[in-house]
Amino acid sequence: MRYQDQLFEQREHALLAAARQLFAEQPWDRVTIAEVAIAAGIGKGTVYKHFPSKEALYARLVLDLSRENLLELRELHAASPAQDSMRRVIRRAFEQMLSNPIQAQLCLHCDRPEFQERLETPYRQQFLDIEHEYQLFFGDMLNVTLNNQALSQSDCQNLLWGVEACVSGVMARIASGGFTHWAEPIALDDYFARVTDFIIAGLCAQATALLATSNSHE
Incomplete structure (x- = not known):
């Protein structure tokens, strides 16, 4: 160099x-x-x-962290038993957010459409690229969880929307400071466990229904 x-x-x-x-x-x-x-x-x-702008600095920080987190999650997925991989990855993703609440706030900020519109084209493309990488990773994990009973791309996308909504909710909760202001505070570890259970149960139930529908049409 x-x-x-x-x-x-x-x-x-x-x-x-x-x-x-x-x-x-x-x-x-x-x-x-x-x-x-x-x-x-x-x-x-x-x-x-x-x-070139403060937005570009925000974007770079979020993109760098997203890539680092994805690499760690991929390694965890590869090293985990198939039946437990999805659960471990989801919990670790929540722990990654909790370890850096400021970055969680930045991620939410950078995900806003008006923010993305102000970004220079190369940064917008990088956000699209990292989103695509996460989608592929989710698809791989889902296939392993379902014992390689492959879903269609559109079915995987539909399931991902539900997961994204849950993950975004957890990120917003972490960014806002957790539950310390509630009359009966909830321990974040318990919160993570319940949300993870909810995601896994929803994925399995919905995937089973989609596979059954797909098979009935064959």
């Missing part, structure tokens, strides 16, 4: 690290590009060579 490319990469990593640190110390939506530049020891003008 050329020296210029190494320097560019080092600056970019410094900016991302500085942003993560600042977001952990104060409301992330109030942190300015100038503050990120100062924390990273880099001129403000140079920041825009890496991230």
